[in-house]
Amino acid sequence: MIRSQGRHVWIAALGLILGTPHSGFAEPPRAGRIEANALEPLPLGRIKPTGWLKRQLEIQAAGLGGCLDEFWPDIKSSAWIGGKAEGWERVPYWLDGLVPLAYLNDEPALKAKVKRFVDTILEHQQPDGWLGPIGDAAGHQPYDPWPLFPLFKAFLQYEQATADPRVIPALLRCARKLDKVLDQTPLSNWGKMRAADLSTALYALHDRVREPWLIDLARKAFAQSYDWRAHFDDFKFTGKTQGKFELDTHGVNTAMGLKYGPVRYRISGDPKDRDSVFSMLEILDKYHGQATGMFTCDEHLAGRSPSQGTELCTVVEAMYSLETAIAITGDARLGDRLEKITFNALPATFKKDMTAHQYDQQCNQVVCKREGEHVYVDNGPDSNLYGLEPNFGCCTANFHQGWPKFASNLWMKTPGGGLAVVAYAPCIVETEIQGKPVKVEVRTDYPFRDAIEIVVTVPEPMTFPLELRVPEWSPPLMIEGTNVTVQRVGPPRNEGAGYQAMNARWSGSTVVRFALPSEFRLYRGDHDSVAVERGPLVFALPIGAEWKKLKDNPIFADWEVYPTTPWNYALEIDPANLAKSLSLEQSPLNASGSLFSVDAAPISLQVKGRRLESWKIERGAAAPPPRSPARSDAPLEELRLIPYGCTDLRITEFPMLVRSSGR
Template sequence: MTSFDLPAISGFRPPALPDVDVQGFWGDRIDAVAHRTAMILYDRCVAAGMLEQINPDIPVPPLRLPFHTRADGTPDTVNVQMFWDSDVAKVIETAAYALYRTPNPDLEAKTDEIIAMFCKLQQPDGYLNSWFIRMRPGERWTNLRDCHELYCAGHLMEAAVAYFQATGKRGLLDAMCRYADHIGSVFGPGPDQKPGYCGHEEIELALVRLGRVTGEQRYLDLARFFIDARGQKPHYFDIEAAARNEDPKRFRHDTYEYNQSHLPVREQTKVTGHAVRAMYLYSGMADVATEFGDDSLTDALKILWEDLTEKQMYVTGGIGPAASNEGFTDYYDLPNESAYAETCAAVGLAMWASRMLGRGPDGRFADVLEQALYNGALSGLSLDGSTFFYDNPLESRGGHHRWTWHRCPCCPPNIARTVASIGTYMYGVAADEIAVHLYNESTARLAVAGGSVTVEQKTSYPWDGHIDITLGLEKPLAFRLALRVPGWCDGASLAINGAAVECEIERGYLRIEREWQPGDAVTLDLPMQPYALHANPAVRADLGRAALARGPLIYCVEETDNAAGLHELVVDDTIATASTSVLSALNGGVAIDVPAHREDWQGHGNRLYDRQAPGRRPVTARFVPYHLWDNREPGEMLVWVRT
């Protein structure tokens, strides 16, 4: 595969949340979020004291809150964090999607209460950041590099958009428009404006969301300004540090690669630094390219995409191997047991991939969108919606488990809001085309070609690759329907109204252009055989190993199915004789049973080294979807199994 070209920017945009009703596989997960996770997030924010920082009606809390109760009931102290606004914002965003899914007066009242706190806290000029208003008055906009100020603003904007879309309530949306206008007055290219940008990207993509829902061009323009300003010389973070009488060189993370401001974005060629920051930046870049038809970002986006997906991505779609910088290290450095692979980073990759689809249908992006969503992101949430992974290793000796809360509680509301808004990732809509990026039992109401289409998917995907799509139309309508054929799929077949249709695959999509009739039935069959994936030998951690997959799901072995000592398992060369079975303990998930051997040191006594190779006895290895691991008995887990 040589360097690829990208589709021309074609202005595909995602549907809004109310456009897609989701059932089936994702529907179950959304229900868990709506019925459990959303309230759990609220309760844990309260338990951690996070609302005390925001609430203007109580005294300013100390930097270390004395006694709070951990989710497990034990007492703890908590440091007030400068980025808590963002976490509370994601809790609001999750609540929004939950309320859209299922009325919940209690949750709605509590969320309204938080929103009221924020609105009351907002300053007359529109400024709104609880850390700087309450803990650090007078210091606003003095340390964009470290203090997450615009990042918090961005998440509040996303929450405002979501809450408005889900409930119709405009309070937070109006407040955030005022805040965005204030930000737009402070930052910009003008002589009295600051040419700054945030050390943690997010505001860029949030302004695009705000611009799309309000129709206000100025928010899009401000997003573009932040993208364009990043990394210009003289470096804003240097100037800012000097203004604080600090040595700019004494940056805790050594290099501005950490926050992707080492170069102007169009000159960046390597995915570096903090993984979540990188993904949010590239998401904003892709959004700006889509909104402005800005082809000057294309080369950078393409090179960075290749850099990430060809040299720095786990097979689960997890990214950022290192805990030290929560991010990237060297090419092909993808250790499995110590993988950081933060849930938020996989969510961020899904966000970037989905925004790259703004250019138009391209399986390259949709495949990675699916890979990250179904594996490295979804693993972050337990089946019952109550516990969370922060890091997502691909191997565990039995000590890695989901927790109830985290001092940096970014991941729980991030995976929750992503799951609960999965419908917005499923489609892309342009003037005369609907692209189906993800398959899942669902009903979407989409506007295309001057008409309106109801797209109904009947499928048990990802457990099965048969998809029945019915197009609901009031009258015949000519448009293009692009159906994704996943990269993992061989032998896809298409039928329309029962008649087989030959159709070429273009960039991973069947693009069917015709005048559609009301009730047209499109049937897509995506054969789903288990397959083994091998890694480039440059990835030392995966040498002589394979990862088993089926459809979009990466599989793993767990101790509970296979006994301890998973490294003794050696999968036979062929997995042609693999069989599948449905596991009720995993919500109907499909397990794969594969002929394997187990290495055996019996007969070698206590010898540490021996001329005799280990013995082997035949076993059947049971694989389960990676995202479902650690939902049963705790124990070892392994993705890359020896071959």
């Protein structure tokens, strides 16, 4: 027996769920059968970000994310709202991120912007049911299905947040028209490659109305789709795809394709579909992987060099694919990958006030300039500039979904009538369990600190489980709390990520505490280079940066960034004894601004290294890292590494020095 704030709390069971997905939610028999999700996402607004995550969303709202409709023609004057500018993907992309941003921030001005666009689109639904323009002045074909995929996702989120009664009927009318369109003109181009996004939206619509024809439409979309599982079962693109500019090597398509198998599993019932995401990630890591958990694509798959780029659209679409796949599979390993991408690749590709973004980021990013030769497969010279729409405007419209959807998917419901942690970040969850209101507050500065505190508040004594994700790099949780001590029971945890389930009788407000400590790890990169990891964070050497304004935009500006400090170092590291080679330092946390900035980095590592004068810039980027072990007669220096997401210019993948006594 244990106590919480004067009330008894009985821990009925504390066990581990390892290596096997949740069994899923039972559904009533019906035509158009669909496999249940292993975890149930919560409706938009049930999870509210707090702490550093809330500040991150507020920064996004004050930056490009909340302002595009005020000055960017592709939103301000879009054909979606009666203008003459692009009437294809950019408004749907923007709404898909702006809707959750507005409602998670509970920001009246942003909500008003969302409502204006939603009202206009609904009020101008075509007589045949189609939503949006039928072609546009930019030359996009009439009845192109692709823009509807993000539009459906945006409208379904809006309906969750507002209960607007117009949304579901409008989507059903549009889906009926789309069904006829696909009979006449099967999916092609972007729609063919991205069919899983349409099916994801159709499943969600089906969950609302239980119309079997929606599942039949999803089957039709998959029958007309590009088969990403088959693509990776016979993967041919094992190097930089120079001269191969097809949709099957396109980075954003590939990121969206990560969820293809799990999404198809819901109608195929084939476990190989469900599990295909893991082999896809393994193959991408092997041939195109980066230390951030992402893969190269500038614009197409580009090999493992840390100087190749990764498109911002690819980052946010990979996050969404993982969030979708986590709900379907219930597999904790995907939560590890989601955190790694979110805490590293996502924040690194923005100016820290989010008034500018890059099209491509580089793990070894030593200069961002327009002039001269560039290393990309086929992207242009503006690609790693920080600006409004460097290279191409799709990322300008689409990046908005990254942070808000991450916040919206931090927790999900379990088949056992409880809640599971998908990813750790400060938030408040307000939902119903057993028909009663339950509040769960996560108080933490993770990933910058190890400690996590969860406060569970119930209106009367209740019993339900919390399933806490244990990352692959963490030991089993030792849970303590206010008058609560819970010892782990059951068999020892195997290697790999899993869930540690705490089934408790809750009463009043109960506080549970635990930590996610981690040892240092080495990521093995291109040319035997290494990157340093701890927990979900990747560490990089920040390079002094001189920001040069290229031009002013109606709001904000475009920038080049030039290095002002040396970057070409090899590290003195003993892989067998990382604790001896590296030391951890913590700084006070910035209480008001972003923690993802060079000056505010709340955690850093100290390591020794030597300059490698032969390692220089080639084709506008750092040359591939010299092979390890590298030799240098330069003096040994103390280097400070900070979280990758805090950097602007950086070296992430380093050569290792020949081991010696040093000097």
